[in-house]
Amino acid sequence: MSSDNQWSADLEESQSSRLIRKSRDSPFVLVGIAGFVTMVSYGLYKLKYRRDQKMSIHLIHMRLAAQGFVVGALTLGVLYSMYKDYIRPRFFNATKK
Structure with a gap:
């Protein structure tokens, strides 16, 4: 049997290293995560000052x-x-010709 198909704990990526690798591949993922966290934080902050607005409408x-x-x-x-x-x-290949 080949050992290539066996699972190894040494090869397992941690969550932080996976996030760093994904952010290098596509930086807009981090922008999306940061925007999501910002919007949720802002929503929780504004929850205190929602006046007479219903809770369900505010959360929506x-x-x-x-x-x-x-x-x-x-x-x-x-x-x-x-x-x-x-x-x-x-465009870059056309200019090299």
Whole structure:
């Protein structure tokens, strides 16, 4: 039997090293996480001063704001990777000819 398929604890990545590796590959993931944490923190802060607004409405608004920030960051990341993979090589390769 080959030992390549066996699980080893030495090869297991920690959560922090995995996050660092993912942030190098796609930096907009960190932007999305930071925006989500910021929106949730802001929502919790504003929870104290919501006046006569219902709790459920306040939570729905904060959830939508946090999700919107994450979706926006992911969309920017996808557009950037498409630019990097498809558009930029086309222009740089055309100028070298």
